[in-house]
């Protein structure tokens with residue numbers, strides 16, 4: 001699956017908490033390709049509140065984690081989060097149009113390192129880094145039927161990792 005610059009990233013699956021359009025409790029993230037990364041706008045509301053008037057930190061972390069999952073779609077690499085680290089630099093306010101962006105900064109073997117930010121009016125509120133580890137189809141198919149679209153579409157076309165773990169394009 002080739003996704004061109006500026007084109008929408010399909011949801012990982014329709015019920016994904018981050019980007020699935022069918023999940024009533026989800027964030028309904030809509031990502032676009034930006035270079036070898038992705039961007040998305042997000043408005044959080046009282047459903048996502050932690051401290052009064054402010055977003056719950058776990059929700060912000062989940063949004064960034066899902067954006068990293070969007071980067072995987074751009075790269076065509078099936079992988080999962082092994083480690084996620086979040087720096088909360090400023091409170092995230094509800095009712096604001098936040099800009100989220102994520103990219104893969106490096107890869108080696110099965111490992112991919114991600115970096116992402118949340119900005120509000122061009123000021124960074126949150127910054128995250130993550131380690132993703134490439135997995136095979138069985139990681140997903142042993143828990144659910146993953147053959148159908150959209151998940152099956154893109155995982156079916158994902159590059160099979162070579163023995164040395166290489167295969168992702170556009171990452172160092």
Ligand SMILES: CCCCCCCCCCCC(=O)SCCNC(=O)CCNC(=O)[C@H](O)C(C)(C)COP(=O)(O)OP(=O)(O)OC[C@H]1O[C@@H](n2cnc3c(N)ncnc32)[C@H](O)[C@@H]1OP(=O)(O)O
Pocket residue numbers: 012065066068069070072077078079080081082083109110111131133135154155158
């Ligand atoms: C279609 C696609 C859809 C993609 C998915 C689309 C949805 C995306 C949604 C957002 C993402 C998620 O929420 S994903 C869901 C949350 N994550 C998970 O459920 C993952 C659960 N964990 C696992 O399944 C496993 O621990 C794995 C796959 C991550 C790793 O297990 P493994 O395959 O046995 O590999 P293992 O040998 O342990 O590790 C491989 C290398 O990574 C390193 N490593 C492993 N874990 C860590 C760690 N926490 N911190 C540092 N380093 C680590 C190891 O040292 C090793 O380095 P070296 O010795 O080689 O140097």
